[in-house]
Every structure is written in C-alpha cells, then in structure tokens.
Amino acid sequence: MEKYRANLLLCAGTGCVASGTQEVKEALKEELKKRDLEDEIKLVLTGCNGFCAEGPVMLVYPEEIFYQKLTVEDIPKLVEEHFLKGRPYEKLMFREPEKRAAIPLMNDIPFFKYQVLRVLRNKGMIDPDSLDEYIARDGYMAAAKALTGMTSEEIIKTIKDSGLRGRGGAGFPTGLKWEFASKSQADQKYMLCNGDEGDPGAFMDRSVMEADPHSVIEGMVIGAKAIGATKGVIYVRAEYPLAVQRLQKAIEDCREAGLLGENILDSGFSFDVEIYLGAGAFVCGEETALMRSIEGKRGMPRPRPPFPAHKGLWDKPSVLNNVETLAQIAPTILNGSEWYRTLGTEKSPGTKVFALTGDIRNVGLVEVPMGTPLKRIIYDIGGGIKKKKKKFKSVQMGGPSGGCIPESLLDIPVTYEDIVKTGAIMGSGGMVVMDEDTCMVSTSKFFLEFTADESCGKCTPCRVGTRVMLDMLTDITEGKGKEGDIETLEDLSRDIIATSLCGLGQTAPNPVLSTIRYFREEYESHIRDHWCKTGICSHLCSFHISEELCKGCQACLKACPQQAIIGEKKKAHRIIQELCIQCRSCYDTCKFGSIKIGPPGKKDLPAPVSKAEDK
Amino acid sequence: MAKLTLDDLKKIKEKQKATFALREGGNRAKITVHMGTCGIAAGARDIMAALMDEIARAKVEDVITTTSGCAGLCAREPMVTVEILNAPPVKYGDLTDEKIRDIFREHILGGKPVEKYALVIGSETTY
Structure with a gap:
C-alpha cells in the first residue's frame, strides 16, 4: 500500500454534507492536484464526527488538527499554508476547546473507533424496506x-x-x-x-x-x-x-x-x-x-x-x-x-465483518480492515471478557470448520493467510470468545456433534469418521478415555481431512486438531486424571468450598437445587458430596470465588471447625 | 412505478438526500428504531409502540419514526438513533418503555440529549 504523508478526514455525515462537504471535497481534490500533492496527501470521507454545528469539519492526521466551517473559498489558502508550507491555517482551526459533551463521541469509544464500514455502510442508516x-x-x-x-x-x-x-x-x-x-x-x-x-x-x-x-x-x-x-x-x-x-x-x-x-x-x-x-x-x-x-x-x-x-x-x-x-x-x-485496496493487506484487501459472540462484553456485528490484530477486535472493539474476574481462554473462528486460537496468538493480524497458520480458518466471520470456565474438550465435542449430525452421509470418511471421533470425545468427557486416544484422534483427523468429498468433512476435524494443539494438557488431564479442571464435564469433577474465602452469605446454599450445601450465616459452608450432582450452580453464584473444583470422587472435606471450639 | 432510468436514479438520490438531512418536509427530528432480529428479540417493537403512543399524545407532526437494521451493538439492544435538525445523531441503548418515553420528552421535545441513557454521538466511518 502506498504511504501518504498526511491523511485528511473530511466529515461526510449528513449534517456536514448539508453544509457543503461535497463542494469542499471537490475543491480540495482540485487544489491538491494543482499543487501536485495528490500522491502525498490522502483525502478520506468519514462518517459523522459529532460536531455538525461547526460543519463541514475536517481532521488532519498525523498532526490531529481540527478544521471547522470549511468553505470552497478557504481551500486554496488552506492547502497552500498547511500542506505546502507546513503551517496549520489558524483561521479555520478549532479554537476555544468547547466544553466536551457528556455523551462520548464515536472516536472516544473503541467499539466504534476501530470500525470502518463498507459492507455495513448502510447499517442502521436506511430503512431496509425503502x-x-x-x-x-x-x-x-x-x-x-x-x-x-x-x-x-x-x-x-x-x-x-x-x-x-x-x-x-x-x-x-x-x-x-x-x-x-x-x-x-x-x-x-x-x-x-x-x-x-x-x-x-x-x-x-x-x-x-x-x-x-x-x-x-x-x-x-x-x-x-x-x-x-x-x-x-x-x-x-x-x-x-x-x-x-x-x-x-x-x-x-x-x-x-x-x-x-x-x-x-x-x-x-x-x-x-x-x-x-x-x-x-x-x-x-x-x-x-x-x-x-x-x-x-x-x-x-x-x-x-x-x-x-x-x-x-x-x-x-x-x-x-x-x-x-x-x-x-x-x-x-x-x-x-484502487479504492478497494486502500484498506486491508496485499493478499487480503478490504474489510471483513465479524459476528462477536460468546463470553464477550460487546456482543455484536463489527467491520474492520483486514490485518487488524485479533487482540484489537476482542479487547478494544469487543470490550474484553464479559465477566470481570474471568480470564480470556480462546477464540473460536470459522465455526465447525475452524479452530480455537489461544491467548498467546492474539497478536496476529486477521487475514486469510495468518488465520490459517494458527489451525483455524477465517471462515464466514463468526468469532466465539470463550473465558477460562470453558472446557476445550467439551468445546471440540460440541462442534463434532454438530458436524457428525450435519454430515450428509454420502462419503464414508465423513459419515463414519466424524461419528467415531465423536464417540471417542464423548468417552473422554465421561472419564472413559484411554492412553493413546489423543494420537488416534490426530490420526483419524488427518485421514478424514485427506479423504472426504467436500468441505464439510475436509474441515470437520479442525476444532479437534486445534484444541489438541493448544490445549493438549486438558485432554491429558481428562484421560489420565479423570479431572476436568473447569468443572464442565460433570463426571470428572467435584465441587468444594474454600473455608478461607467463604463469607457465609448463603447465596450458593439457596442456589443449590439438591440442597447439598449446609452452613450457617457468616460461617463457612460445606457441600455434601453424596448429594452434589456437579451442576455448577454454586460455582456460578458465588461472588467471592470460594467454590473450588477438584478431581472427582473426592470425599467430604472435614467438617468446618468453628473458631470457638478451636480455642 | 414507471421504469427507472439513470436520470431517475439521480433525481431520487437528490430528493432523498434532502430528507436524510431533515431539510425538506419541515421535519425537525427523526427517530430510527433498529429492528434487526436482535433488536426485535430484545423488544424493539415495544419501543416503537411507545414512541408512536408518545407522538400521538404530544400531537407533534414534525417527528418521523423509521425502522432500520441492526446497529451492530447487539448486546445493547433495543437501540434507537435520534437525529434532530442541525445536531449530530445520538444513539441510545438498553432501552425500555420508560426510558424511551423519557428520551422522547427530554430530547425530542426538549432538545436536550438524555445523557444517562445515551451511548454515543455521531456515526461510523464509511470508507
């Protein structure tokens, strides 16, 4: 992509257009051409800037100088002073820093700031029926x-x-x-x-x-x-x-x-x-x-x-x-x-729309230039993980044909080539964000369930292969996994990818392969220790209350459908393991993080000794 | 409608642009209710009904309501965009029947954006 020395962001919101953006644009284009500055300075039309009352407005990068109330007559002087001589044209500059509105502007909010709309150019603007x-x-x-x-x-x-x-x-x-x-x-x-x-x-x-x-x-x-x-x-x-x-x-x-x-x-x-x-x-x-x-x-x-x-x-x-x-x-x-190529990368030009869902704050539909780092989409635009105390674990891209990308790879730019290198695919643009409470074995099982169900049955590798893989994954999540299962899954995946008739089968093993690649220790923990550390696989975990962290608020006690939790107010509670069905209600309810997930079958912890007795 | 020609397209474009900018027809305000599947599921129809009700009660004739698709921030639906003549658009989110009635009274009739419900001022970059 060509490098420009300056970018002129001329507002083309309806307010500014009504005040004459089109005429100013033509005049600017002409003047830049006349001065032979076309190749150095780029003119971009943007959405509403929020200062309609002072329109047409223009922001000049990299200096970040804000011009207001532009008229066609001002343009020759402005171009001469600022872009030829390098002196910002004070007459048109925004002077008194007006009291900032209490409502944030688009550029103050990362969700809007980093988006550039091409596909969604009319989103929320027009009546779709008109x-x-x-x-x-x-x-x-x-x-x-x-x-x-x-x-x-x-x-x-x-x-x-x-x-x-x-x-x-x-x-x-x-x-x-x-x-x-x-x-x-x-x-x-x-x-x-x-x-x-x-x-x-x-x-x-x-x-x-x-x-x-x-x-x-x-x-x-x-x-x-x-x-x-x-x-x-x-x-x-x-x-x-x-x-x-x-x-x-x-x-x-x-x-x-x-x-x-x-x-x-x-x-x-x-x-x-x-x-x-x-x-x-x-x-x-x-x-x-x-x-x-x-x-x-x-x-x-x-x-x-x-x-x-x-x-x-x-x-x-x-x-x-x-x-x-x-x-x-x-x-x-x-x-x-040429216009199309002004955004994006050499091999993946343009923009891409993503549907952000899962454990992310700003669930929604976003459009960004190709090459935007994954991190920016998830943390800046998406607002990060929804639950405050939870950590990011993985983002699933490409649906049942894609894979799970771990936190260590979030710096990669989103382009067709870079995403494929991670084992996921760009796919149609679904991004499912998962926090640390997600079991990756269950996640890959979910996608396999989907593909095994949706396989049309025409070719054997896909019809039988996905079913065999699904059975193995189900066994693993139920504690019936065996040593060597991971290797067998990898082998089967390669065969299914190589021999399936269409894209469905050729990509169905991707979620399994990518989770094995980045979260192998979770598979191992399921198979060897029969322990699902996230407590999602109910056969492979037990729940316990940490005495130090429990405030005795009784929230979990009320949430438990089995009445398996006992304890007095303001005293540490206890879970009766015989009654517990590992439904996670207490875990999701506790605000203090006092519910801990242990390996299955662990016997009752000793009854909490009250402080009075201690003395 | 008769068959369109290229000239007709240009004419419609100019005419509609004026409407967009609220210049013609004496309209002072436009309220866009975002009615994608997400908005409707979150209750956009009730928001629209409340608006129609407020407009009828206030007997104002210079306010247009229109529908549009998803505004992108599905997590904050139902959303509306309020545009008042000569002022930047303001987006509101997480609306309820009560909130939209407040917005109608304070922003549309009173001209002052309701800060506590507003998400953002302005519109996105299209490029």
Whole structure:
C-alpha cells in the first residue's frame, strides 16, 4: 500500500454534507492536484464526527488538527499554508476547546473507533424496506455504471484487480470465479447468492440481508452482467424469516422500478432474481450441494471438477457468491479497484465483518480492515471478557470448520493467510470468545456433534469418521478415555481431512486438531486424571468450598437445587458430596470465588471447625 | 412505478438526500428504531409502540419514526438513533418503555440529549 504523508478526514455525515462537504471535497481534490500533492496527501470521507454545528469539519492526521466551517473559498489558502508550507491555517482551526459533551463521541469509544464500514455502510442508516433510501446512498449507481458503461471484461477486471476474495470462508478470488463462468459457453447461466449461513454463532449474512437487502441484489445484477447470466437465485435458510421478508420486498420493489426484469435501466440487459428457501441443512452451504438443493433434490455435494463455473445449477455455468462478497461489489465498481485496496493487506484487501459472540462484553456485528490484530477486535472493539474476574481462554473462528486460537496468538493480524497458520480458518466471520470456565474438550465435542449430525452421509470418511471421533470425545468427557486416544484422534483427523468429498468433512476435524494443539494438557488431564479442571464435564469433577474465602452469605446454599450445601450465616459452608450432582450452580453464584473444583470422587472435606471450639 | 432510468436514479438520490438531512418536509427530528432480529428479540417493537403512543399524545407532526437494521451493538439492544435538525445523531441503548418515553420528552421535545441513557454521538466511518 502506498504511504501518504498526511491523511485528511473530511466529515461526510449528513449534517456536514448539508453544509457543503461535497463542494469542499471537490475543491480540495482540485487544489491538491494543482499543487501536485495528490500522491502525498490522502483525502478520506468519514462518517459523522459529532460536531455538525461547526460543519463541514475536517481532521488532519498525523498532526490531529481540527478544521471547522470549511468553505470552497478557504481551500486554496488552506492547502497552500498547511500542506505546502507546513503551517496549520489558524483561521479555520478549532479554537476555544468547547466544553466536551457528556455523551462520548464515536472516536472516544473503541467499539466504534476501530470500525470502518463498507459492507455495513448502510447499517442502521436506511430503512431496509425503502428502495428510495438505498438509492439516496448511491444505491444502484454502480449497477447503472456497470450496465450502461462497462463491458463484461471491464467489470471482471475491476473485481480481479481489487483482490476481493470470497467471504464465505475459503477466500477464493471473486474476479477469477466470474472470469471462469464468463468464458463458459452456454445458452443459460445462473448468478447465485449463498445466504445459507450455518456456522453456530455467525450472523453476519443475516444482518446484511436484514439491514441492506438491496446491496446484495445490486451485487448480483453486476455479477450477472459480468458472467452473462439472466437468472439469479438467492438461497436463504428458512430460519431467517425477517431476512427473507425484506429480500422479498426488495426484489418486488426492484421489479416494479425496472431494476430487475427486462431491459434494466434501458441498458438492454435483462436479469431477474428469486428466493429459494433452504431447510437448514449445514451441508447446503457447500456450493454443489446448494445447487442440488435448488434443483429440488436432496442436498448432497458431488466431486469437483466439473466446477460450477462450467456445470453448476441445472448443469449450466453458475457462480455462487456469499452475501458479504456481493454486498461489496457495488462500491468497488463505483470507486474502482484502487479504492478497494486502500484498506486491508496485499493478499487480503478490504474489510471483513465479524459476528462477536460468546463470553464477550460487546456482543455484536463489527467491520474492520483486514490485518487488524485479533487482540484489537476482542479487547478494544469487543470490550474484553464479559465477566470481570474471568480470564480470556480462546477464540473460536470459522465455526465447525475452524479452530480455537489461544491467548498467546492474539497478536496476529486477521487475514486469510495468518488465520490459517494458527489451525483455524477465517471462515464466514463468526468469532466465539470463550473465558477460562470453558472446557476445550467439551468445546471440540460440541462442534463434532454438530458436524457428525450435519454430515450428509454420502462419503464414508465423513459419515463414519466424524461419528467415531465423536464417540471417542464423548468417552473422554465421561472419564472413559484411554492412553493413546489423543494420537488416534490426530490420526483419524488427518485421514478424514485427506479423504472426504467436500468441505464439510475436509474441515470437520479442525476444532479437534486445534484444541489438541493448544490445549493438549486438558485432554491429558481428562484421560489420565479423570479431572476436568473447569468443572464442565460433570463426571470428572467435584465441587468444594474454600473455608478461607467463604463469607457465609448463603447465596450458593439457596442456589443449590439438591440442597447439598449446609452452613450457617457468616460461617463457612460445606457441600455434601453424596448429594452434589456437579451442576455448577454454586460455582456460578458465588461472588467471592470460594467454590473450588477438584478431581472427582473426592470425599467430604472435614467438617468446618468453628473458631470457638478451636480455642 | 414507471421504469427507472439513470436520470431517475439521480433525481431520487437528490430528493432523498434532502430528507436524510431533515431539510425538506419541515421535519425537525427523526427517530430510527433498529429492528434487526436482535433488536426485535430484545423488544424493539415495544419501543416503537411507545414512541408512536408518545407522538400521538404530544400531537407533534414534525417527528418521523423509521425502522432500520441492526446497529451492530447487539448486546445493547433495543437501540434507537435520534437525529434532530442541525445536531449530530445520538444513539441510545438498553432501552425500555420508560426510558424511551423519557428520551422522547427530554430530547425530542426538549432538545436536550438524555445523557444517562445515551451511548454515543455521531456515526461510523464509511470508507
């Protein structure tokens, strides 16, 4: 990426735009060009800065100088003084440090500060049911440009040069996919959208379809022109009723406005889209299975080649793109491939949307430039671990196909390449954060349960292999693990990865492999000591109250469903082991951390001796 | 609706931009209720109902309510964004029926943001 000596952040919030941001932008661009400063100084339009009353406002980095009430007339002088002579232009500078509002500004809150919105550019801004509001924010301008002013080759070249990679998980270059399909000869081609988001804990695509359905449709229109498709299908799972409803409304509005159908925008190009409801099978996120499902058959993958770009839906050339990928097409066409590459890294340009869930404070949907360190996403944007006294343990990325990343690796930047090195995958963008109370063996068992259940059963390694692995993991969590189990799991994983037919089986062992890699001692503790130190595996633990820490508040006593806890107020309590069912209620209730987790079968600790008796 | 042409697109864009900036139609305030699945699950519909009720009672006609998708901070839903003419947008979170009524009275009618419920002022960088 090119280096600039200064960045000008010109506010393009609605307030500033109304006060003349557009005109100021043009004047600035012109002046920078005239002074030959274009390559040194970068002009960026930002969201609302919060000082609308003084707009248009502009922040100059690296000096952090704040200019206000800019007018077109001021620009030549400003550029000359500040950027040519290096003297900040005092006339326009923010003088009296006005009393700071009691409500924080966007830049004061890390959750907002580190986000840059491209895919989510319209999130929370527009009414998803209003075509006009989408148009107001440059909607369908890219489609108009692509349909009336660009050839198929030009569109493909722009997307190829941008370096956009498929956001479904594997990261295949989108432009290349389009090129393959455009070169296939056929009487009918299909442009498909994959809205079959299935990873547990992921909700990026749902949010995009709900908040900005037109951005997906516009991406499809442009893609269709690029590959020469006249029909499109959006495959959405039926569990997303709101997304389906809003997409349906968007499609109907587009048809009525002539943005879908015959001769779109008088360009001579025709394309229409329909929605296909998926029944929620995880394997239908795999492209060949998804296409079979649309054909009305049982959703099962088939070997590739032939790739869908040659033989896809109904055996016709087809392109399947993820929701998030499609939502980025329009701005890229409008602003060009160079613009796209201004964020992100060389090999992973652009931004990525992540769904933050689990034991994290700011559960939500965030968009950051590729290359942002994982730590920043989890601690700054996500706000760290939800429970104050608990420590971070691991973050799961990539769902059932991904893996668990430990704390020691949190400095890595999020790019396709760096994440793969950890044993996880970028995946569609689900990030499940886990605190120290999480048992990693149970976590990998959870994901295996999911994949074993969702395996379509077509190929043996996946159908039988995941089941065998799941049985072994279940044994381990029940204290029936044997020496050598870890090695057998690793062996089996390698075989399943090497021999499975589709992505589901080829990635299913990842959660197991990555937890063994980073948390091997937990597996060993389960197998050798029959001790689950987090107390999640109820067969492999016992609960005890620390006499020193117990304040005798009786909270655990009331929480215990077994009435297994005895003790008087303000005196240390005790758990009767015969009655305890290891439900963790006391552990979760105690505010003083006085409940300790021991190995199973430990006999009652001696009855607490009262201090009076002691004397 | 007749078939759109490129010129129509530009016209709609300009017209809508004015509405966005609350310049046209004499609207003074716009309240956006964030209604993604997360917002609705957290009670956004009740927030919307309370707002409609307050607007009807106050008999104000220069306040628009609209819906939008998830604002990103699902942990703090239900959320609304309040925009008053010539002032930056303010986002509120963790709303209840009572809180939104307070906000309506103090911020929308009174013009003063309710500090104790407000999350943030401004909007994100789109780039």
